[in-house]
Amino acid sequence: MYDGPLDDVATNVRTKSGRLLPTGRRLANSPVVRACLEGGRRLAEQELLGFAGEEHLHRPLDTLTQKNIAREAELIFQEALRDEHVAHALFGTPPDWKKAGTRPSVGTMKDRWPTLALYMGDLVRYVLRERYSLTDGMLDEAARAELRETAAFSAAVDKVAYHDMKIVYADETSARFQYLVTALTDFHKQIREALDGVYEHSFGYWRDLYAEILEARGVSLRPGISLNELTMMLTGMAQGLSLRHIGAAGGKVIDHANQRCLLGKASQILIAGAIDPGDGRKVADVVDELMAVRVPVDEDRRKPRRFRARVRRLRRGKQWP
Template structure:
């Protein structure tokens, strides 16, 4: 490993966690053909310096507590909105010069372009690195394992749902990398490479949650309503989570994330989604979600009729 440009750093292992780890499996868009070349480049000090600069730029520009600059007009109410301009090759190369020790502080656009062929390649790998679970808040993964176990076997399922929803949503609101991924959902339209990374990120993220949901269903004797699958459940809860995160960022006083009570609206939404999507496996009414909602809410109930009468009517609409 070439360290000649940074004589004050003896080895990659001297970098802070997680930059001291092998990240060759995380960076997938480096401009090297062979596996050996990609691994060497992924774990070089120069690459760590560019990643550190990129992470600093994300935090500085997307927050929380992002730095904002007034527009040329000088109005305090008019702020610069650079979108992804802050991650241009020139901006990243310039930020390397501001890296704190022990990160490399020497870099330039030519070296950056020999590491990643395009800005899209760099952003794609920066997303992979930023969303790497090793970058999560210390203790988050351990706490998630505890709350997940409570979802599966805990006595108070409702409380476990609220705790899990709060832990995940509150952590995500604080993470600059999550803010970047949400921004890129719109900004990456037309950029196949970045969109592919976002798709892969979601696929891995949802895969882990689908395993949890499957365990919950088995342990608690539940099943999905007719016509629904684990993908539907995972996508519904993920989309709701993204919405709550965005609302909390855009309107911090809305109360959708209550740090004082350690509750979030996502917990309530998750319970509602599960109540609608799931039913006891041994006492299934056999209805689709649409049929169940229609039976309960879709039409006035005749005087004296019971819910069971309504359900029988849905099963046999033309007796």
């Protein structure tokens, strides 16, 4: 259970409900708000992993009702009595049990989030805030140094790609939740804003890393390819392959036995085309040359046929017209 500050997570409780700034911040970090968000996360997890039961499969996130969320939040309050971590997350360190006076209920839900849309915006930020910490903590300095300095760069890419897919993109809850709510962004401004934050954070992290690697190795990109475009393509491949991994059993995107994945190979292919070896050519020119139509070897060696003119003999007695 997340025990950090919720100022930038429960932003709708803090600002959208018309609260004064100090009051809004206290409410955003209150035990009730934290329990309701954690309750929604657990309900979503149960549904996404198939534990919600057949009766809740009429539409995605069908279990997220005020009644269900309030009931799950109350169970979390009870869990705090026997789980020290939950108690610290809800009531502070050491736990201030006086804060348990206000209990989760449908009434407190309506007070904190007057509409479902406001709750969904905060819930998306709460569930996906794990994506920030997963990305930031994935590469230590040793891994970054390996990408900058090792001669076996391809092996370093394979290693980083495998850990990226395993830790960040193949997570059973937050990754699935992210892809589910992505389909709703055109209809839900709150969800779109929350997802924008996740994508911007991931993009910024990897862009800075790629810039660091290119500079350390003294290489540059081919003309017409920007660092932003390379970052977008690499992160897009990671997201697409993870979606394939989650949605297609047996797709063999990740090879846990050998600690490799298709992302590593795809990244190396993209890097091979994007890096300028010194010829200064655009990638389109290189592709045109590689894919130029060539005469097959067998056809090239075959001798040309001898031309033989056929002349029909005129029958006797037949005249020219």
